[in-house]
């Protein structure tokens with residue numbers, strides 16, 4: 001059987017109401033990521049969630065007192081439809097991350113459990129760094145599907161979709177080769193045999 005497109009899977013998940021489960025399962029790691037990205041900031045910032053699902057992180061940031069603009073992009077139309085239903089005045093865009101670019105660049109990019117669905121993660125990350133991020137911007141991603149988390153290795157078979165299995169040092173290298181500096185990684189919320197969500201963070205134009 002041919003592989004399914006990730007966005008088709010997530011369209012079905014949105015219809016089945018499984019987007020709420022993602023919020024529930026991802027929120028502890030996302031809160032750590034947002035603390036890393038936004039916590040130290042004292043000046044205003046704009047924010048994009050790349051692969052936003054039903055937009056829950058976009059809405060979380062909309063309520064941050066320093067956030068001037070918070071938008072979400074996702075390739076699953078049903079996820080974006082749900083986001084707009086929950087928050088009709090919010091900014092949610094239905095597009096493939098590889099083809100979309102904003103008219104003006106943004107300060108902060110966040111992405112949770114998205115980049116490994118791409119055949120070539122470096123291509124999408126380079127596109128985002130080049131076309132979405134302003135000259136002193138920052139990007140953070142979180143993923144649970146990676147080499148050091150052996151329990152995750154069955155996911156592509158389980159879901160019948162492509163997932164790019166890379167290790168921690170591969171992801172760090174991709175961030176660096178995409179034009180980010182001061183790249184750091186850490187694992188958060190480890191529990192029992194789960195080694196934690198892998199978080200990678202980098203800055204543009206600061207070496």
Ligand SMILES: C[S@@+](CC[C@H](N)C(=O)[O-])C[C@H]1O[C@@H](n2cnc3c(N)ncnc32)[C@H](O)[C@@H]1O
Nearest residue numbers: 006010022051052053074075076096097112113
């Ligand atoms: C595991 S979900 C995570 C959603 C959200 N970040 C969250 O934590 O709830 C992955 C998301 O990536 C989106 N996605 C996958 N491939 C994409 C692509 N090529 N362009 C845009 N979105 C994509 C899917 O539609 C899906 O909503």
